[in-house]
Amino acid sequence: MSVPGPWYLVLAAVLFGIGATGLVARRNILVMYMCIELMLNAVNLTFVTFARMLNDIGGQDAVFFILVVAAAEVVVGLGIIVAIYRRRAGATADDVNSLKG
Amino acid sequence: MSLFAATGLAVASAWAVYGVGAALILAGALGVVLLHNPVHCALSLVTTIFGIALLFIDQGAYFLAAVQVIVYAGAIVILFLFVIMLLGVDKREARVAGQASSMVPLAVTVGLVAVIELLVLVRVHYWATGAKTTTGSLSGAGADVQKLGQSIFTSYLLPFEMTSALLVIAVVAAVTLVRRGGAPPPQAPPRKAAAALRPPARAPEAPSGATTAARQPASAGRPAAASSTRQEQAG
Numbered sequence: 001m002s003v004p005g006p007w008y009l010v011l012a013a014v015l016f017g018i019g020a021t022g023l024v025a026r027r028n029i030l031v032m033y034m035c036i037e038l039m040l041n042a043v044n045l046t047f048v049t050f051a052r053m054l055n056d057i058g059g060q061d062a063v064f065f066i067l068v069v070a071a072a073e074v075v076v077g078l079g080i081i082v083a084i085y086r087r088r089a090g091a092t093a094d095d096v097n098s099l100k101g
Numbered sequence: 102m103s104l105f106a107a108t109g110l111a112v113a114s115a116w117a118v119y120g121v122g123a124a125l126i127l128a129g130a131l132g133v134v135l136l137h138n139p140v141h142c143a144l145s146l147v148t149t150i151f152g153i154a155l156l157f158i159d160q161g162a163y164f165l166a167a168v169q170v171i172v173y174a175g176a177i178v179i180l181f182l183f184v185i186m187l188l189g190v191d192k193r194e195a196r197v198a199g200q201a202s203s204m205v206p207l208a209v210t211v212g213l214v215a216v217i218e219l220l221v222l223v224r225v226h227y228w229a230t231g232a233k234t235t236t237g238s239l240s241g242a243g244a245d246v247q248k249l250g251q252s253i254f255t256s257y258l259l260p261f262e263m264t265s266a267l268l269v270i271a272v273v274a275a276v277t278l279v280r281r282g283g284a285p286p287p288q289a290p291p292r293k294a295a296a297a298l299r300p301p302a303r304a305p306e307a308p309s310g311a312t313t314a315a316r317q318p319a320s321a322g323r324p325a326a327a328s329s330t331r332q333e334q335a336g
Contacts, residue, residue: 002159003119006223011123011156013219015130015149021212022134025205030185034133034146037177041153044169052160057237057252060245063165064253067172068264072271074177078184079278085188 008049016042027092029081033074040070118159125152143181150174161239164246 019038026032044063051059084091125148132145150173157166237252239245253261 002115007119008156008160009223010220011126013216013223015126016219017212017216018127018130018134020215021208022130023208024211025134025208027204028139030139030181031133031142034142034181037146037173038130038133038149041149041173044165045153045156048157048160048162048165051162051239055239057239057248058256060162060165060239060249061252061257063162064168064249065257065260065264067165067168068268071172071177072267074180075271075275076278078180079275082184082188083278089188 002052005049005053009046012042012045012049015039015045027094029084029091029093029096032093033077033081037070037074040066115159118155122152122156122159125149125155139185140182143178143185146181147174147178150178161245163244164249 016039019035019042022035022038023032026035044066047059047063047066049059051057051063084096088095129145129147129149129152132148133142136142136145150169154166154169157163157169237248237256239248
């Protein structure tokens with residue numbers, strides 16, 4: 001017995017929206033990465049909810065792979081962030097504009 | 102009568118679990134977006150992750166809830182905190198006032214558009230409910246982790262192997278990125294070039310007081326340059 005699926009989907013949608021808002025609003029690169037993690041978690045919640053609604057294990061498989069990809073993404077992203085900070089301490093996302101046209 | 106009371110209790114407890122999970126998730130997410138200190142943001146992210154894990158358990162994804170807590174709270178957030186401490190980023194959130202205020206309406210617009218789109222999709226989600234149990238049934242005998250393992254090691258064996266390659270690539274990429282400046286290791290240059298380079302490198306070596314005096318402007322120049330760029334952006 002648990003709450004009907006659409007409630008979880010709505011919650012995941014709101015979580016995704018908060019993450020997207022933070023990704024655009026914040027300028028600290030680390031916090032932007034955390035907002036990406038929020039959006040990934042929203043997608044994970046959606047997958048698990050659909051797995052329950054459709055009685056299909058495939059949704060949970062997808063979450064498993066998303067977790068792996070998120071871990072790899074964070075490792076590479078934090079490596080890039082460390083490289084950026086080493087070159088310019090206290091950099092924000094606006095300072096990384098070498099490719100700006 | 103007792104059956105009726107039991108179902109009522111089950112419904113109430115289900116809604117209570119959902120409410121607690123939703124409150125944790127939304128409070129943590131708002132904390133990540135709104136708090137200024139990145140350390141606090143990381144701890145808010147942990148709150149959100151625990152809320153998500155709670156809702157995973159509520160929906161029968163026990164293994165994924167455990168992995169969620171272990172991988173996210175135990176590895177990813179710790180990595181975030183490690184980088185924050187290593188770089189000393191805390192409290193240096195760029196409050197470039199003009200840019201932030203100009204960015205917030207755009208951000209809220211993006212967030213609202215995303216939420217509305219997803220809500221429309223939730224409303225018309227019947228397109229996703231056509232075929233059931235294409236890879237494996239969630240209900241039935243056996244534990245959750247058993248079904249997940251059987252599915253991953255049969256239907257999704259190739260993607261599973263590819264994730265191992267992905268992780269190896271990520272490790273190599275992280276090591277390559279973080280190695281100091283990509284500079285060659287000290288024994289890498291051929292000996293002749295090293296010998297040719299050595300005298301000029303040692304030539305300016307003077308009394309120690311002179312070198313420190315020469316070094317200090319160089320080290321002082323970096324914050325000055327950083328502050329000048331910050332002033333440009335503030336202007």
